[in-house]
Amino acid sequence: MYRFKSIWIIVIIVLVQSCTDPLSVFDQNKPVPNHNWAYVNRVRYNVKIDDPSIPYNIYFNLRVTGGYKYSNIFVLFFESGVNNSTVKTRHEFKLASPDGEWLGSGSGNLYSYQLPLLIGHKFPATGVYHFEVEQNMRDNPLHEVSDIGLRVEKMK
Numbered sequence: 001m002y003r004f005k006s007i008w009i010i011v012i013i014v015l016v017q018s019c020t021d022p023l024s025v026f027d028q029n030k031p032v033p034n035h036n037w038a039y040v041n042r043v044r045y046n047v048k049i050d051d052p053s054i055p056y057n058i059y060f061n062l063r064v065t066g067g068y069k070y071s072n073i074f075v076l077f078f079e080s081g082v083n084n085s086t087v088k089t090r091h092e093f094k095l096a097s098p099d100g101e102w103l104g105s106g107s108g109n110l111y112s113y114q115l116p117l118l119i120g121h122k123f124p125a126t127g128v129y130h131f132e133v134e135q136n137m138r139d140n141p142l143h144e145v146s147d148i149g150l151r152v153e154k155m156k
Contacts, residue, residue: 021153023153023154023156024151024152024153025047025048025049025056025152025153025154026045026047026048026150026151026152027061027149027150027151027152027153028045028149028150029061029063029147029148029149030043030147030148030149031146031147032145032146032147032148035065035143035144035145035146036141036142036143036145037135037141037142037145037148038135038140038141038142039134039135039136039140039141041141042078042132042133042134043132043133043134043148043149043150044130044131044132045130045131045132045150046128046129046130046131047128047129047130047131047150047152048127048128048129049123049125049126049127049128049129050126051126051154052122052123052124052125052126054154054155055120055121055122055154055155056118056120056121056122056123056152056153056154056155057116057118057119057120057121057151057152057153057154057155058116058117058118058119058121058131058150058151058152059114059115059116059117059150059151059152059153060075060077060091060093060113060114060115060116060117060133060148060149060150061112061113061114061115061147061148061149061150061151062093062095062104062112062113062115062145062147062148062149063104063110063111063112063113063145063146063147063149064095064104064110064111064113064144064145064146065109065110065111065144065146066102066109066110066111066144067109067143067144068095068111068143068144068145069143069144070095070137071094071095071096071097071098071100072092072093072094072095072096073092073093073095073135073137073142074090074091074092074093074135074136074137075090075091075093075133075134075135075136076088076089076090076091076133076134076135076136077089077090077091077117077131077132077133078130078131078132078133078134079129079130079131080129080130080131081123081124081125081127081129082124082125082126082127082128082129083124089117090136091115091117093113093115095111095113110146114151119155120155131150133148133150
């Protein structure tokens, strides 16, 4: 009986490890309280980079409800490195086509997006990098934003 349980545990561990994405360095989403994203509620992430010799892709993960009233979103993206200098960039992302059809993948009343922030980005050194995302729309708070996330992956 003990040997049977051990075999199953090993099989489960192998399956879980085979399901993980080998290119992913960091992939985390955070819920937006009450689906209202205010300017002061920057979403923060710390990402450890072990190999600065390879390029990385950095994505902004976003989930909005069907009640989101815009076809786009503007965000400010902040990156602070090991030398404590901060780079701020403003991005606009299209979320719906001109006819109002959502461009993200839908599940019920939620629409998910993985939007490119930096492609082929080279980090200058190993260490922990700090990222922040701030909404930059006219509405404050911005309604019907469900989740905000960040994905960092090794470039293929």
